[in-house]
Amino acid sequence: MTHAIQVRGLTKRYSGVEAVAGIDLEIEHGAVFAILGPNGAGKSTTVEILEGYRKRDSGEVSVLGADPGRPTRQWRSRIGIVLQTNQDAPELTVREIMRLYATYYPASRDPDEVIEMVGLTESAGKRVRQLSGGQRRRVDVALGVVGRPELLFLDEPTTGFDPESRRRFWDLISGLAHDGTTIVLTTHYLEEAETLADRVAVIAQGKIVAAGDPATLGGRATAKARVSWAGGSIETDTPTKTVLELSGRFDGEIPELAVVRPSLEDIYLRLIEPS
Amino acid sequence: MAETVETAGTRPATVVSGPMPSTVKVGLARAVVETKMFFREKDAVVFTFAFPIVLLVLFGSIFAGELEGTGVTVSQLYTAGLIGAGVMGAGFQNLGIGIATERQDGTLKRLAGTPMPPSAYFFGKVLIVLIIALLEVLILLAIGVTMYDLDLPSEASKWVTFVWVFVLGVSGSALLGIAASSLPRSAKSAAAVISMPFVVLQFISGVFIPFTAMPTWLTNIASVFPLKWMCQGFRSVFLGDGGAALEAAKSYELDRVALVLGAWLIGGAVLCLTTFRWKSRRDG
Numbered sequence: 001m002t003h004a005i006q007v008r009g010l011t012k013r014y015s016g017v018e019a020v021a022g023i024d025l026e027i028e029h030g031a032v033f034a035i036l037g038p039n040g041a042g043k044s045t046t047v048e049i050l051e052g053y054r055k056r057d058s059g060e061v062s063v064l065g066a067d068p069g070r071p072t073r074q075w076r077s078r079i080g081i082v083l084q085t086n087q088d089a090p091e092l093t094v095r096e097i098m099r100l101y102a103t104y105y106p107a108s109r110d111p112d113e114v115i116e117m118v119g120l121t122e123s124a125g126k127r128v129r130q131l132s133g134g135q136r137r138r139v140d141v142a143l144g145v146v147g148r149p150e151l152l153f154l155d156e157p158t159t160g161f162d163p164e165s166r167r168r169f170w171d172l173i174s175g176l177a178h179d180g181t182t183i184v185l186t187t188h189y190l191e192e193a194e195t196l197a198d199r200v201a202v203i204a205q206g207k208i209v210a211a212g213d214p215a216t217l218g219g220r221a222t223a224k225a226r227v228s229w230a231g232g233s234i235e236t237d238t239p240t241k242t243v244l245e246l247s248g249r250f251d252g253e254i255p256e257l258a259v260v261r262p263s264l265e266d267i268y269l270r271l272i273e274p275s
Numbered sequence: 276m277a278e279t280v281e282t283a284g285t286r287p288a289t290v291v292s293g294p295m296p297s298t299v300k301v302g303l304a305r306a307v308v309e310t311k312m313f314f315r316e317k318d319a320v321v322f323t324f325a326f327p328i329v330l331l332v333l334f335g336s337i338f339a340g341e342l343e344g345t346g347v348t349v350s351q352l353y354t355a356g357l358i359g360a361g362v363m364g365a366g367f368q369n370l371g372i373g374i375a376t377e378r379q380d381g382t383l384k385r386l387a388g389t390p391m392p393p394s395a396y397f398f399g400k401v402l403i404v405l406i407i408a409l410l411e412v413l414i415l416l417a418i419g420v421t422m423y424d425l426d427l428p429s430e431a432s433k434w435v436t437f438v439w440v441f442v443l444g445v446s447g448s449a450l451l452g453i454a455a456s457s458l459p460r461s462a463k464s465a466a467a468v469i470s471m472p473f474v475v476l477q478f479i480s481g482v483f484i485p486f487t488a489m490p491t492w493l494t495n496i497a498s499v500f501p502l503k504w505m506c507q508g509f510r511s512v513f514l515g516d517g518g519a520a521l522e523a524a525k526s527y528e529l530d531r532v533a534l535v536l537g538a539w540l541i542g543g544a545v546l547c548l549t550t551f552r553w554k555s556r557r558d559g
Binding site (some may be wrong): 096 | 293294295296300301304308311345380381382384388391392500554
């Protein structure tokens with residue numbers, strides 16, 4: 001079985017600067033794949049090459065079995081793209097713009113169904129201009145999935161969301177993934193990657209510095225744990241032993257006890273440090 | 276996860292793949308939505324429609340009277356000229372600014388990521404411009420007839436001339452507007468970048484000032500652009516044979532009108548196809 005996305009040796013330069021410096025990627029069908037990395041690391045360039053927006057300089061790229069450097073209508077109809085920022089069509093209602101975009105695809109979803117899916121049924125008759133930021137983002141996602149894509153790209157989908165909207169958004173994405181849509185997500189929120197993604201890749205300075213399961217990325221599962229209590233803290237490979245010792249010392253309850261493994265964020269920050 | 280999905284067979288779209296929607300169908304759907312969007316953007320409506328109307332009323336009221344020995348009044352002359360300017364405004368100015376805005380606000384980038392055929396986008400634009408231009412002409416004619424004694428021609432041949440000048444003029448202006456939309460660096464500068472040359476063109480193309488009052492080098496410049504020829508074509512329809520004496524060539528030169536407008540139509544199409552950008556400059 002071929003992968004949904006296969007990339008080998010991808011490079012891209014902008015006026016002499018190497019934005020993407022040899023990236024290899026394999027993304028399985030049906031997976032949720034998160035691409036992490038600081039601004040300017042080559043994340044967006046990589047994704048835009050996969051989306052067929054940008055030409056690459058070199059490397060082999062296959063997206064749904066085709067070269068995104070030569071996008072066809074058929075290929076585009078199998079892909080959904082949610083871009084970073086859009087302020088388009090302020091004077092159309094949610095339903096009008098959904099119906100318009102549905103006409104572009106050979107097997108589109110019912111616009112009203114999609115509106116319900118993203119939780120905008122009550123705002124379907126509202127002009128896009130009148131929606132809140134979070135609601136607009138839902139319209140973006142709705143437009144991305146109305147064509148029933150096999151592969152959905154989400155570029156920083158929840159930037160500027162409040163925590164509650166973010167959780168509702170995650171449910172929406174999980175639902176799409178559950179239905180078998182392959183999802184490629186770029187995000188700055190490590191928690192988001194951890195919640196949604198089966199696999200993550202960290203890009204820094206145009207290269208992938210780590211890739212894998214978010215739970216074990218960068219040796220996270222086997223890293224030292226930090227045990228802290230009122231009066232001290234220690235990094236250790238054997239936290240249980242430390243806690244037992246402390247328990248003996250305090251004769252029972254240890255004040256302000258906490259045992260923490262490094263978060264995905266700790267690992268991430270270590271990974272993107274310029275070496 | 277991939278394995279379970281494969282066996283469950285729930286992966287969408289691979290199973291359903293109908294024929295691609297036709298360009299005409301998508302183009303019509305776009306034209307309907309474009310029309311709604313246009314009339315909901317009150318600023319653009321005023322900008323496009325009110326300009327020639329206000330100018331016609333203004334000039335018609337200031338310059339009354341007849342042009343010697345022709346039976347043509349100054350206000351009739353302005354009506355014909357402003358119809359030309361209105362038609363060009365609906366295409367060139369409206370699209371030049373509108374598409375520059377759509378390039379900046381992400382409309383074009385989003386569309387480029389869908390299977391919408393690019394030709395459907397242009398088709399929708401040309402249709403909306405035809406609708407706007409037709410409305411504009413009807414309003415200007417109504418004002419001309421009721422306020423300034425403009426006589427609508429009774430001969431069918433004049434109306435045939437009107438139709439081909441209108442269609443060639445609108446399509447050419449629309450294509451030029453699409454091409455010009457790539458010039459402004461941002462949506463903010465678009466109104467200035469697009470309107471400035473258009474206003475100059477109106478002054479040198481005989482919309483406001485008769486050619487006889489202008490230096491030859493200016494009329495030579497104007498002769499390169501379509502507006503002069505559109506206005507000339509419309510004058511031949513609405514001013515009648517008496518007005519031909521007012522033309523620089525003492526004739527409406529309809530064959531040259533057709534030639535120049537046709538050339539701009541082809542040139543505009545080539546410009547669009549070779550220079551159109553779906554992304555803004557900052558997007559690279």
